[in-house]
Amino acid sequence: MTRFGIKHKMVLSISIILVLAIGLNLVFSQRVLEKDKTAYIFENGLNKIESSSDQFTSYIQKNINILNIISSGGLNIDDLTKIVSENDDVDYLSYRNKQDQEWTILKNTNAIDLNDKSIQRTQKVQVIPSNFDGKAILAIETGDFEFHMLISLRDINLNFMKDKIFSNALVDNTGKTFLKTNIPPTVINGIVKNNSEQGTLTLTDGKKDYLVSYSKRKDNNYTFLNVITKESAFFVFKALMLKNIFFSMSVLGGCLLLTILFSNKIIIPILELINQTKEIARGNFDTEITINTNDELKILGDSVNHMSSEIQELLSEKEVMIEKLQDYNENLEKMVAERTAELQSANNFIEAMINSLDQGLFVFDENGNCSDIYTKATEDIFEVNPKGQHFSKVLKLDDKEIENFNKWSKMLFANMLPFDSAKQLGIKERTYQQEDDFKSVKIQYFPMKNEEDKLTNVVTVATDVTSEVKAIQAFQEKDAYVSMILKLIKNRSDFFNFIDESKEMLNILISKAQQNKATHADAMIVFHTMNGTFATFHVSHISLFARQTEQLITESTPDKLIDIIIDRSQLLLGLIEDLLEELAQTLGMSDNVKEVKAQDLIEFKQLLNKQNNQILIENFTERFEYVSINESMQKYVELVEKISERINKPMKPIIIKNGDYKVDQQKYQEFFNSLVHLFRNCMDHGIEDSMKREELQKDYEGQILVEAEKIISSDEKYLQLKIQDDGGGLDTDKIRQKMIDKGVNQAANYSDKQLFECIFLPDFSTKDEVTELSGRGIGMSAIKDSLDKIGGKLEIESKKGKGSAFTFLLPL
Structure with missing residues (x-):
């Protein structure tokens, strides 16, 4: 019997499952209860804050209403003096007309020293903490008057003191408290710096964590806070969790005891099966095992007995097969040698035939790697041996083209589209620059499939079509030149007028550039106009030059813009002069057209004006x-x-x-x-x-x-x-x-x-x-x-x- 048997594994497995289940249950319960408790505390805090805020706002509004009546002429100063003298909540009241500099004091209990000039008011109605315990300054601007009132906060303070569980505070937007509080300054400052008008937060002062509910009244410049430490909030909750742990451990112990009793009924039949398999391993196939249960273990025992008898039969058949294999092995070497010779002959023939073609041919797999099947022409066309190379290396693709090839190859081998349709999305043509010349290659693709009609490789056929492309280009250039000549003959007057205008625009642009006054917009307008108008006259080489210049100007940096404008403008003037010289030799003059100098026409008109x-x-x-x-x-x-x-x-x-x-x-x-x-x-x-x-x-x-x-x-x-x-x-x-x-x-x-x-x-x-x-x-x-x-x-x-x-x- 092994030191760590099935019995131990069963006990250990069930123990782990129970521990995980109990542990996860405890963790989940803790999180749910803690979240629920936190939500309850926050909700209770916000309700208390709302009640205190309403009480405080009502108290402030009562005093504001009195002052509003005064400012509107509803009460005279004597009435006001009587009202405030009878109001025990008001310890100090002063006012002034906005046109005056001096303040008039109507009430000053106990000779309070309140310097009105030191009060910095930022709003029309503002509540400001004072240096007097339990009192606040109410600064109000209403009508033509300004008032400063020192009011008692004893009702708010009593309301705060009734709460034995939560700590409460009333602060302004700088963190200064209106009433004494045991809330740490770091917690108060954390709320003051928060931009939300109302909400809840969990904050710490470095020693304890606090659950904070708050509400800000930005119109009157104060904030209510309701705070409790996490330790106080979750005291009962922690005790409940300890009871749950003790109960869970009791359940775990009972389950382990039942597991040990149940495992014994399984282990004994398994040990008998192990002993039987050992006998079979020694070559003893005559013994049989007897299992006295009515479950899967009995079926397993019967299967072992059947397996033992089957092995005996197979061993006897094995001896017969060995004799047949010995006979076949004697003739195998001769058959392999004959087949190898046939394949070598066929391979030599195929290689000679492929290399005789003037087309490049190579094969790549689904990873884009080329096999050792290729023609000699492939090396001549691409100037690289494709064997073992990636497709992108053979065709010299850039990063973007490699990315597109990989997507296309993946689609191709995944049979997302029929091959004939998918191959149309591959690279069909490549052009390689060679100093002052180029090489153009046409590319075609053919599938290689297995017996299951699945694509395994792609045959790539490359044909050098440089001579055909050059012939087409030569024809197109000749055709474009003829079109240009016909166009210029037909629109001779417009063309030469535009030539004069172009020269003038370019010379003006060069002059401005030399004075460092030419702008990006100046240059773009000139060359954009050249591009479009020369294109209408089919002067494609100058139109192309102007379009390329637009791109250079667009991509240029400010320090290089002037040099580009001057260089490209002078080059364009040169192209125009070359064109004019060529046209003078090509077009000549017509018999029925008499050319007259522009200056002669100007002088003739001046003569007519004199007449x-x-x-x-x-x-x-x-x-x-x-x-x-x-x-x-x-x-x-x-x-x-x-x-x-x-x-x-x-x-x-x-x-x-x-x-x-x-x-x-x-x-x-x-x-x-x-x-x-x-x-x-x-x-x-x-x-x-x-x-x-x-x-x-x-x-x-x-x-x-x-x-x-x-x-x-x-x-x-x-x-x-x-x-x-x-x-x-x-x-x-x-x-x-x-x-x-x-x-x-x-x-x-x-x-x-x-x-x-x-x-x-x-x-x-x-x-x-x-x-x-x-x-x-x-x-x-x-x-x-x-x-x-x-x-x-x-x-x-x-x-x-x-x-x-x-x-x-x-x-x-």
Whole structure:
């Protein structure tokens, strides 16, 4: 028999269970009773405080009412003197008119020295502790008078002294007590510093823990406290817990005695089973065990007897199997050698075939680790041996790409989607920069599954498609160049006007930067305008350069901003000059076009002015200085068509009403060029995609309307230009939230008109991310700046779901 048998384990187990059960019961009971007792004490404390506070407030209010009657003229000074002299609770009373400096004393019992000037009152009605035991100062401002009254607190004190269990106190907001108390100062200060007006706390003074109930009257500057030590609060509770422990120990002892008696009836049959198993272990299978119980132990004994007979049969069968294994073993080595030779031959053939391919091929498992199956082309394409490497090392992924790959791989091997669908979410193409060149690799995936149709590995096939990509890029560049030439030929006048304006803007920006006066907003407006307008003329390389400069300026630090502005502006001027030189060689001059120097036209007009021939002057201005609305808007017709194709938003052609109206080209050129931002925003923000429009029962194609009208009144003469779309309209809720996020809290109360005007503020955009079309918060402010320069006005109308209309009033 072992030293620590089943009997001992049963006794120990039951003892542990009982101890844990009793212990947990005691702990739970203690916590519940302690929480209930604490809640009762706090509730009782708050009730007492409420009663004392009501009594004290009523007492204070009685005196305040008397003084209010006096200040309103209800009582004269003689009446007041009589009232306070008969009131034993008032030991001192003084007053003064707010216009006077001196105080008048109406009552002063026992020659009390109360200096009125030393009383610092912070509220119209304030109760202040005094240096006289059991008394408080009541400082009141009512009507045209100020009063100081010293009142007795004996009723409050008697109420406190009746409570033999709890300690009570009345203190001001500095912790100074109105009445003597045995509450430690640290407890009082802890309550005073607490910001809650009423509540309960458990505090300590370093020696004892206290249960504190309190209520603050901030209007009169005092606090009631009701305090009891935890030791006093839980004295009876601790005695009750000791009785519970003694009772639990008695129950534990009785249970252990019953456990010992019951275990003996189980141990004896088990010992007989142990002896029988020892006999079986020695090889004696002839003996049998007899169990005289009618429970599971008897079933176990019968099972042991059956097992013994079964073992005898198995041993006899074992001898027969050994003879058969010896015969098989003699032929096994020969069979293995033949199969190995066949597999080696097949493996050599497969390896030679795979390495003959010009595609990279390697295999990775669910952990992303590559196996030793790969082609020679894999090393040539990725410049790394994939064997034993992680997929991310082979493809040279960054941290974000590694995170995405791990999520994709987990989804792939978990069969969350069919493989053909899931593989579309993997990395399909990689481009590697190589000094001044690049390599482009196309990647495909194929599954390897086991007999249970479970994905075990993924075959990755990589194809070097650099030559194909370069051919496509070359074609696109050629096509873009042809589009640019055609665009410039068609809009020759607008383009060269914009070139002149661009040079002027850049030179002004360089000059301001050299004087250290250029700001972030100045630079963003210039380069944002360059980006948008050059894009409308299909001059993509300059548009891209301007867009990259915007990003550099956005990310720059203040100490580097000026250098970036100067360097990038000079580089952009150089690109413009190179473009002009190239166009001079490419476009040449047309037979039916006569170029005239701008200076010659200026001198000719000056000559006409001297002749004072009004008809010739107006004819000259109409022909050479004015352009029609149709001409100014033509580039935006093509811009909308181009953006429509790029972002897949079908659009009807722009409608231009009264497009024959002509305006001063020089005066309005900057304004018309800045409208590129409005048309881009209409397409990006305003017009919905075709699916959304069909859901809203709109025509699936968007529409932009441009309408010009001359307005002439007695004191004004201007051109009204209205640009309207039928999109979703301005989102006032989103504009309001963006303004609040920027710290403009008053935007919460803005009208719709005020919110509409916010979209023209610098650095304002409702877009959460920057796109090629919008999102920087610069374009709309550029329109407002150019409009202000010519003294124009702006009106905005917008209706959610219907669209927006921008009406520009241009002075003529």
